[in-house]
Amino acid sequence: MTHSTNSTPSEHEPIVLVRRSEAAGKWRPLICVEFKGAPCLYLTAEDWVQCGLQMGMPIPDELYAELAQRSEVARALRDALRLLEIRPRFERELSQALLRKGWAQESIDGALHRLREKGLLDDERLVRDRVDAWAGTRSRREIRAKLRSRGAPAELVNQFVAACVDTEQEREAAVKFAEKYFRRAAGRTSDVDERRAVAHLVRKGFSLSVARQAVQEAARRYGEQGRNEWA
Numbered sequence: 001m002t003h004s005t006n007s008t009p010s011e012h013e014p015i016v017l018v019r020r021s022e023a024a025g026k027w028r029p030l031i032c033v034e035f036k037g038a039p040c041l042y043l044t045a046e047d048w049v050q051c052g053l054q055m056g057m058p059i060p061d062e063l064y065a066e067l068a069q070r071s072e073v074a075r076a077l078r079d080a081l082r083l084l085e086i087r088p089r090f091e092r093e094l095s096q097a098l099l100r101k102g103w104a105q106e107s108i109d110g111a112l113h114r115l116r117e118k119g120l121l122d123d124e125r126l127v128r129d130r131v132d133a134w135a136g137t138r139s140r141r142e143i144r145a146k147l148r149s150r151g152a153p154a155e156l157v158n159q160f161v162a163a164c165v166d167t168e169q170e171r172e173a174a175v176k177f178a179e180k181y182f183r184r185a186a187g188r189t190s191d192v193d194e195r196r197a198v199a200h201l202v203r204k205g206f207s208l209s210v211a212r213q214a215v216q217e218a219a220r221r222y223g224e225q226g227r228n229e230w231a
Contacts, residue, residue, distance in 0.1 A: 013037035015059040041071040073110035092151030131160040136169040141205030174214035
């Protein structure tokens with residue numbers, strides 16, 4: 001399904017631009033451009049300026065066809081901006097969301113191009129921000145998996161994970177997971193099956209060696225905590 005106007009310009013009646021108004025309802029904040037001899041179109045203010053539109057001007061068929069294409073892009077852009085208001089998205093993620101809304105790929109590509117021009121769509125920046133936020137709280141494998149599942153480019157993910165998440169950060173993240181597991185399981189080291197704790201960390205993406213070391217460290221910390229409580 002694609003979004004388009006319901007009719008085409010008449011082959012006999014000349015097309016004239018007769019009115020411009022703010023779009024109402026679902027197409028706000030676009031502008032509604034009305035024509036004599038052709039269906040109205042929804043455009044951005046930039047479209048209006050770039051195409052040199054003026055009230056009362058005759059519109060050749062070629063220009064109307066261009067405006068119709070711009071209208072498709074403008075409306076897809078409006079949906080894209082609403083999706084970005086909810087949360088930042090990667091290009092692939094946003095493209096797939098717009099496809100599910102019924103937009104043609106050509107219109108989606110045009111909308112994404114405009115977003116990149118405005119600096120509102122930047123996969124590199126978003127990958128860097130996510131990796132920075134998760135460093136020290138997740139395993140490198142889990143960070144890669146989460147970002148790839150959202151459509152982040154693999155080369156950017158690998159680049160920033162390698163650059164921003166070092167071995168010590170991953171080790172500390174593993175210890176935090178182990179401590180959290182201990183607290184949920186019992187709160188006393190004597191009641192915790194360390195083998196299950198290790199398996200839990202491996203499922204979170206940590207290597208077996210890192211998981212074992214983290215569980216041992218968490219057990220040591222809990223042991224010290226218990227001695228302090230009884231001292």
